[in-house]
Amino acid sequence: MRRRCQGSSSLLDPNIVARWHLVVVTPLLILAGQILVNETASFLGFSVTAQPDPFRTWSPALVVLMGIIFAPLVETLIFQWACIKCLQMLRLNAPVILIISGFLFALAHEFEERWPVDMFIAGLAFSWVFLVETRRPKGFPVLVTVSVHALFNAMALAISV
Numbered sequence: 001m002r003r004r005c006q007g008s009s010s011l012l013d014p015n016i017v018a019r020w021h022l023v024v025v026t027p028l029l030i031l032a033g034q035i036l037v038n039e040t041a042s043f044l045g046f047s048v049t050a051q052p053d054p055f056r057t058w059s060p061a062l063v064v065l066m067g068i069i070f071a072p073l074v075e076t077l078i079f080q081w082a083c084i085k086c087l088q089m090l091r092l093n094a095p096v097i098l099i100i101s102g103f104l105f106a107l108a109h110e111f112e113e114r115w116p117v118d119m120f121i122a123g124l125a126f127s128w129v130f131l132v133e134t135r136r137p138k139g140f141p142v143l144v145t146v147s148v149h150a151l152f153n154a155m156a157l158a159i160s161v
Contacts, residue, residue, distance in 0.1 A: 012094055012128070014136030022129050022144055027152035030125045031159075034118040041117070067157055072149035079105045079123060080130035080145050094131060101127040122152065 010016070058066070079101055087097045105123025106116045129148050133141035 012131050012135055014132050014139065017132060019133075019136070019144060022132060023147050023151065026125055026129055026148045027155055030122050030152050031155055033121045033125075037117050037121065064157065067153045068150050072146045072153060075105070075108070076126065076130070076142055076145045076149060079108065080127055081142055084127060084130060084134075097131070098124055098127045122149075 083101045083104060084097055087100055092100070102120050102123030105126065106119040109119040110116060126145055126149055130141045130145045133139040133144045
């Protein structure tokens with residue numbers, strides 16, 4: 001009997017990853033991936049900063065409110081929920097959806113003092129979390145993705161202080 005190749009669908013199998021792993025481990029993996037990419041790029045002589053951050057003039061309370069509550073919710077609705085639903089209507093496969101969604105997420109963050117590859121990594125991860133939760137029986141794709149995004153932003157803010 002031939003085994004059917006599952007390809008990318010096995011990476012999206014909600015039975016492989018517990019929900020709490022998504023919420024706790026994914027932000028750490030994003031951060032580790034970004035550090036690895038930045039250090040490699042710096043070692044190779046690439047500049048890893050973009051334009052100056054326009055949020056430097058904001059009060060710390062507003063940065064926390066926007067970065068940990070508002071931005072994760074709005075960005076999840078735009079770049080994961082709406083984007084992925086539209087791409088699924090086009091019948092694109094999961095890897096293509098992840099790449100497009102991650103790319104759009106990175107484009108939206110080009111103004112930040114971050115290298116675009118950093119934001120692409122984050123966008124890929126958030127989209128992956130969304131797709132995993134979408135496939136989970138009784139999944140909460142928006143809530144879990146917002147939680148992952150908020151925790152990642154909180155970690156990034158804590159490191160930048």
